Amino acid sequence: DTGVSQNPRHKITKRGQNVTFRCDPISEHNRLYWYRQTLGQGPEFLTYFQNEAQLEKSRLLSDRFSAERPKGSFSTLEIQRTEQGDSAMYLCASSFQGSYEQYFGPGTRLTVT
Amino acid sequence: AQKITQTQPGMFVQEKEAVTLDCTYDTSDPSYGLFWYKQPSSGEMIFLIYQGSYDQQNATEGRYSLNFQKARKSANLVISASQLGDSAMYFCAILRGNEKLTFGTGTRLTIIP
Numbered sequence: 001d002t003g004v005s006q007n008p009r010h011k012i013t014k015r016g017q018n019v020t021f022r023c024d025p026i027s028e029h030n031r032l033y034w035y036r037q038t039l040g041q042g043p044e045f046l047t048y049f050q051n052e053a054q055l056e057k058s059r060l061l062s063d064r065f066s067a068e069r070p071k072g073s074f075s076t077l078e079i080q081r082t083e084q085g086d087s088a089m090y091l092c093a094s095s096f097q098g099s100y101e102q103y104f105g106p107g108t109r110l111t112v113t
Numbered sequence: 114a115q116k117i118t119q120t121q122p123g124m125f126v127q128e129k130e131a132v133t134l135d136c137t138y139d140t141s142d143p144s145y146g147l148f149w150y151k152q153p154s155s156g157e158m159i160f161l162i163y164q165g166s167y168d169q170q171n172a173t174e175g176r177y178s179l180n181f182q183k184a185r186k187s188a189n190l191v192i193s194a195s196q197l198g199d200s201a202m203y204f205c206a207i208l209r210g211n212e213k214l215t216f217g218t219g220t221r222l223t224i225i226p
Contacts, residue, residue, distance in 0.1 A: 033213065042117075042204050042216030043158070056212065089156055100146045100165075100208060104158035 002026060004105035006092050012111045013082055020078045021108045025094030032075050033102060034067055036060065037089040049075060050097060082112045115140040115207050117217035125223045126195050133180070134190040134220050136205035145209050147188040149179065152202040152219070161203075164188060192222075200224045 005024045013019050025032050030051050035043035046065070047057045051072035061067075064082075069075040079086055089109050093102040116139040126132045138147065149161040164172045164179045172179045180189040192199060200223050206214040 035214075040218070042206070042219050043214070045213035045215070048213060058213075091158065093158075100163060101160055102214060103160070104150075107156045109156070 004092055004094050004103050006090075006105040006108050008108060009106060010109050010111075012113065015082055015084060015112055017082055018078065018080045019082060019110065020076055021090055021092075021110075023075045023077070023092030023094075023105060025074070025092070026103055028096065029094035029103070030072065030097050031095045031102075032069055033093040033095075034075070034077055035091040035093065037091060037107075038087075043091055046077075079110075082110075084112045086110060087112045115142070115145070115209060115215045117205050117207055117215055119205055119217035119220050121220045122218075123221040123223070125225055128197060128224050128226050129194055131191060131193045132195050132199075132222065134192075134203050134205075134222065136188045136190065136217060138186050138188060138205070138207050140186075140207060140209065142209050145207055147179070147181070148206040148208065148214065149177070149188075149190045150204045150206060150216075151199075152204060154201070158204070162190065195224050197224050197226060 007022045033048040034046040037043040049069040064080045067077045089107045091107045092105045095102045118137045145166045147164045151159045162174045162177045164181045176193045178191045202219045204216045204219045206216045
């Protein structure tokens, strides 16, 4: 399977703990996006990378959130000191620069108790 | 800023009937793209159809067609001959350049046998 993959698929954590999610994009894609989807809403943009450079961050991305894409391949999204409001589905997508279509992964569902 | 409005939170349609899902958008950009994604209960966002703002003809992909009315800023999705497997959440989204997607709140479509 050469699609976008995300790990873990589900994560349950206690408030105050740190969590890290991983996204592996389609190998030829140089753009990688993170979105967050809360219950009953559409996905909301968090941040995106072109190769290893983080080009834009949403104001939704508080200082507890950090994303990296070392070497322009996989990406990680870390949430420090999790809060119950962080409970959501975290979606990753990738695309070619110059192509309009973003391919989404299956998402990581985070539950903060 | 860009905005997508989907006014139908839920729809129930008899199997084999056609269904239209509404989407209106707001943007000041002259160049943009409109998308429809399907999200089944598994959570993955599945690309259905794309319409560029300068495309003269309405996009079609198999049973899916996009009724694009630029002057009205409308981009409705039409699904012909609905099937039970079409039951899912449907999201309309707008893309500026090759950057972030802005999604609507979605419509939950239920196909009745």
